[in-house]
Amino acid sequence: MAVSGNAGELLNAGLRRLREDPDIEALLKNRTGEVETLLNRYLDEIELFNPAYGLVGAGSREELVIKHILDSLSPLGIIRRLRPAPPAGKAAVPVIPFSIADAGSGAGLPGIPLAVAMPDVPVTLMERMGRRAGFLENVRAVLGLSNVAVEEGEIEKTPSRRFSLITFRALKALEPAILKSLFRLLLPGGFLAAYKGRKDTIEAEMEGVKQHAGKWKILPCPVPFLEEERHLVIIRDNYTDPEKTDPNWRNGGYASQR
Numbered sequence: 049m050a051v052s053g054n055a056g057e058l059l060n061a062g063l064r065r066l067r068e069d070p071d072i073e074a075l076l077k078n079r080t081g082e083v084e085t086l087l088n089r090y091l092d093e094i095e096l097f098n099p100a101y102g103l104v105g106a107g108s109r110e111e112l113v114i115k116h117i118l119d120s121l122s123p124l125g126i127i128r129r130l131r132p133a134p135p136a137g138k139a140a141v142p143v144i145p146f147s148i149a150d151a152g153s154g155a156g157l158p159g160i161p162l163a164v165a166m167p168d169v170p171v172t173l174m175e176r177m178g179r180r181a182g183f184l185e186n187v188r189a190v191l192g193l194s195n196v197a198v199e200e201g202e203i204e205k206t207p208s209r210r211f212s213l214i215t216f217r218a219l220k221a222l223e224p225a226i227l228k229s230l231f232r233l234l235l236p237g238g239f240l241a242a243y244k245g246r247k248d249t250i251e252a253e254m255e256g257v258k259q260h261a262g263k264w265k266i267l268p269c270p271v272p273f274l275e276e277e278r279h280l281v282i283i284r285d286n287y288t289d290p291e292k293t294d295p296n297w298r299n300g301g302y303a304s305q306r
Contacts, residue, residue, distance in 0.1 A: 055112070060084060061272065062118040063118075066118070066121055066272065071129055072125045072128070075124065076165065087164060089190060091113070097186075101179055103180065104116055104154075104157070114271065114274050115271075116155075118273070118274070119157075119217075119274065120158030120160075120217070121158070122269040122280075123267070124162070126241075128166075130212075130241075131146045131169075144235060145170065146212045146213070147170045147211050147235075148163075148169055148171045148213045148215060149171075149172045149214045149215070150215050151203055151214055152174065152175065152216055152217075156183075158243065159171050159215065160184075160187060163193050163196045164193070167195050171197075173197070173199070174199050176201060181199075209232075209236075212234075213238060213241055214230050216230070216241075217243040221253050222242065227283075228260065234285065239282055240282070241281070242281040242283065243280060244281050245278060247266055247277060262283065264281055264282060264284070265281070267279060267280045
């Protein structure tokens with residue numbers, strides 16, 4: 049990770065790199081200053097509470113920017129492409145709004161950065177530990193994120209069929225029980241989005257749950273200034289055949305456009 053400059057400069061430069069994806073550019077082009085301000089305020093809160101709460105592992109603010117903020121935002125273009133296009137004209141049936149849940153949110157990663165970047169999308173941060181849930185409530189208030197809700201409790205006890213997309217970044221290796229719990233929370237046609245590292249490691253992990261995971265795609269998500277492999281694994285359940293119903297799945301699978 050050979051980089052120079054302070055954390056603010058790294059954040060600004062990293063966002064510029066991410067905006068090379070036209071879908072990220074569409075989200076951020078008129079809001080860059082606001083987004084940077086909110087993310088820097090978020091970093092302040094992490095640095096304030098991290099010594100007591102052990103929220104993230106990072107040796108410096110610059111490392112927080114690269115390994116946590118930019119990492120969380122690296123698949124933003126993919127996530128935007130997962131959102132269904134609004135129906136033309138007056139819809140014959142009510143359209144369910146696109147919504148995100150961040151499972152095992154911890155410090156709010158990736159949920160808080162995604163909520164900052166997409167203020168029109170409801171984001172629910174799901175965290176079982178009381179102190180961390182309290183931290184997330186504090187961040188929601190300090191940043192004024194009206195699109196964010198915090199739910200304290202275990203995923204297995206959360207009401208079902210609620211979310212279009214569920215992200216998870218710091219959960220342990222995928223297991224059938226974890227998939228079952230997460231699939232239960234998805235709306236019909238929804239996705240799981242797992243932030244992962246090396247492709248060969250992901251392939252071995254998915255081999256162990258292939259009977260339970262339905263269809264999946266492994267999409268590269270390069271993180272600015274991070275010299276490590278990062279991927280997003282998009283997973284559909286066994287009841288959905290995206291090859292038949294989802295043209296984006298057939299034609300590139302929502303891959304990065306940059």
